[in-house]
Amino acid sequence: MTKNSMRLDHIVLWVTDPLAAARFYQGAVGLEPVRVAEFAEGKAAFPSVRVNDETILDLALLAFAERMKMLPGAAASAGHPVNHICLSLPADAFDALRTRLAEHGVPLSDIGHNSFGARGKASRSFYFRDPDGNVFEARHYDE
Structure with missing residues (x-):
């Protein structure tokens, strides 16, 4: 193992239905839901699921891709190119x-x-x- 202290914090997945995606990851994959109720109540921008103590998967609505303006070309990241x-x-x-x-x-x-x-x-x-x-x-x- 390396002595690097860097960790993977989160991965954002573009999904068509964040609540359905959260149900899949909780029920089929066995991951812990995070902020799902808050998202359903309109109090959070997206739900997540916990992979471990340090890492989550954010379940972002694909329709929000066009709002990704923090970096030139970020909006085009929807569906690109994670294998x-x-x-x-x-x-x-x-x-x-x-x-x-x-x-x-x-x-x-x-x-x-x-x-x-x-x-x-x-x-x-x-x-x-x-x-x-x-x-x-x-x-x-x-x-």
């Missing part, structure tokens, strides 16, 4: 996620082996899409 987001889990949580996604009717890739990532080669991995087409990889490493 996938990888979630690393312990083996038992990996199995539980795959089961939960299947129970929700989410199409899953076959299980791959020994794909390289931040912690070396992962024992197993698979891919799935959320309802808005964002691609996720789930993996676990032998500990």
Whole structure:
């Protein structure tokens, strides 16, 4: 491991229905909802889901992309060009996620082996899409 103190804070996903996306991530993926009730009440601009203590996924309404003015070209970022987001889990949580996604009717890739990532080669991995087409990889490493 490096001694870098930088961490991944959040990823913003463009979604067509933030509440439906939050339900998917809570129910099918098993992530904790953040500010979902506040968003539903009009008190927050978007809901989020918690990946871990340090990282969340923000579920931003795709229609708001045109308002992204903080950087030239930011509005064009909607749908560009993230290939996938990888979630690393312990083996038992990996199995539980795959089961939960299947129970929700989410199409899953076959299980791959020994794909390289931040912690070396992962024992197993698979891919799935959320309802808005964002691609996720789930993996676990032998500990």
